[in-house]
Amino acid sequence: MDRKQYEISIRREVMLEMYAGVLVRFLDYFKKEHIDPETAIGDSDVYLFLQAVDVCRSLSDMSSEEELIAAEGQLRIFRRVANRLNGYPADAPL
Secondary structure, three states: OOHHHHHHHHHHHHHHHHHHHHHHHHHHHHHHHOOOOOOOOOOHHHHHHHHHHHHHHHHHHOOOHHHHHHHHHHHHHHHHHHHHHOOOOOOOOO
């Protein structure tokens, strides 16, 4: 594995952990508000949660820096929303 691929692999692993934190924040909110993400069709927060799940699932297939940069940008948006829903500062760490 060359250095570039190694860096991408490490970055992907870090992002997987961060996405896990975001998903937990969403799930905490859903639990607190008695929202079932499987049945709350049309709820914008559930939609964002499902988008975060999709990106998280696709991280392992991402092999370019550009893909990871895009996923990181989405992560920032998801984190802000999940933090806002739970009453945390927008940029609170996970």
